[in-house]
Amino acid sequence: MFCPQCGSTQSEELKFCKVCGANLFAVRQVVASRDAGEKFGWDKTWVADMFLSGEEAMRRKAAIERLQGMTPDVKRYIEIKAGVIASSVGIGLAILLYFLMHGIILSGKVDPGAAEILSRLWIVGVIPFFVGIALMINGMVVSKKMIESTKHLPESAANTTSLNASSDPRALRPPNTAEFISPDFSVTEGTTKHLSSSEQK
DSSP states (O other): OBOTTTOOBOOTTOSBOTTTOOBHHHHHHHHHHSOTTOOOOGGGSHHHHHTOOHHHHHHHHHHHHHHTTOOHHHHHHHHHHHHHHHHHHHHHHHHHHHHHHHHHHHTTOSOHHHHHHHHTGGGGGHHHHHHHHHHHHIIIIIHHHHHHHHHTOOHHHHHHHHHHHHTSTTOOOOOOTTOOOOOOOOHHHHHHHHHHHHHHO
């Protein structure tokens, strides 16, 4: 047998590799318990995801986000954060291009036509800046309104949504970190009351 970790040849009696110490007994158990009749199925690969309908793909994406704890509020904060980063990159790029191109122009080795173009090249940094501003506005205003509108849904629509989510037996409810389960009462709680009342007799 070859050790799967270091590749050295080992005898069949050894439980551990004499070179690297890998657990050969566990490897033998896995190899022996593997079902030889199990066939390869494309439905368990990424190829199956390519052929999902739009509704099924959205349902699967929502289930994955629910398992990861991606609530609408978390998505909104991520969007605002991405906007701040993009706008900061845009400002930094504009400043870098301004000073770099200004230095090239001051070197005197550029003809006047190219100098005009180079002097305005810093405007490229405005594009990511405005993309970041748009992301921040969307996160602070539009996404907030969407979250508030879903919170104010009528009870019937909310129940329908929860029924649709629970119709899938594999679906889990979204995580609630604010939920605490109160502990059960102690076994001795009732007995101590009983003992204190018997002492008074």
